[in-house]
Amino acid sequence: MIEAIARSAPRPHREGRASDLRRHQRVKVSMLGRYMLSDRREYPCQTVDMSPGGVRLTCAVLGELEERVVLYLEQIGRIEGTIARLLPGGFAVRLIATPRKRDKIASQLTWLANRDSLGLPEGRTHERLTPHVTAIVLRLESGREVAARIIDISMSGVALSTATTPPLGVSVMVGRTPGRVVRYFEGGIGVQFMLPISPDLFHEGLTL
Template sequence: MIEAAVRPAPKPSREARAADLRRHQRVKVSLLGRYMLADRREFPCQTVDMSPGGVRLTCAALGEIEERVVLYLEHIGRIEGTIARLLPGGFAVRLSATLRKRDKIASQLTWLANRDSLGLPEGRTHERLTPHVTGVVLRLESGREVAARIIDISMSGVALTTATAPPLGTSLMVGRTPGRVVRYFEGGIGVHFMLPISPDLFHEGLTL
């Protein structure tokens, strides 16, 4: 009986190895967003680092290991996964995504990582407008409500006049839109939205 020669498995090509590395390379990137746990509770979050296969988050409410999580991240959009491990001040998520989606995330992360060094325009810099209705109520996490008036607004944030200036980094609701206080100016504050306003909703008749 003649045994067939056992041939060693072919080594992956350089292109395949590069694609695999690209899918799993972790990038330090700070993106605002929201996440929904299995019980449908939603909370704000911020990324610490991310790869096409996983993301590490800073957040207040921790879930359980292997709990399903739905994430909405600026520049990335909607992604899903399961909690892989709990960390001080947050947790790490193992993403569930198709190969096509992972490649898309890899491209987005590459752009984000190189944006500053290459002098590329920042994705959240948008045209600003003043809506017809400028009065709005700010709702702090404590439940306190503060009256404010919109100076101008973009798809990514809003400048407001208000008699109360919450601390920088404070999460709050501008009407029904979640955001975070990112700057002060005389007589008001700047708020960055957790997720950009959809372009088809961005017009002078919008309400937050």
């Protein structure tokens, strides 16, 4: 399918970047997510690289070749496919998607690939909510604990009100949940979780 798209007539210039992406190798992109195998159990994962036709995952539980997989990736959403290759520490998925969905994935991958170099803001594609209990303890790499307040939370991360500003990229514990600092804003920080919260646990009564 990707080759067929690449051989098609040129699209208007505004779509050129997405078309270029479909003709090239997978984009190295790290996104947290979850996947469901045929046993209907969910497991956490992280992407290594991705194209509109496939994605390589790091994960603990491997499936079987040609086994159907349902994925939920932050900033991409729900996608389906089959296991194409088993790899050390994970597997590669051949995506099953309509041409329109592939176009959408290509555009999103183009944005992700250029986000850092262009200084674009981090996308927020997950639903966000404010839990009933907002007081939380933030533990830094040094072991120091500081008070923080949850502004809002998604399955992939949390915005915290705190006077402490750890360096970007460092690991922290938000309550009992590990994450890393990914952005600053006035009066607080944004933390991305190491593993996303399961959808069945994501509600206003959750505790980290």
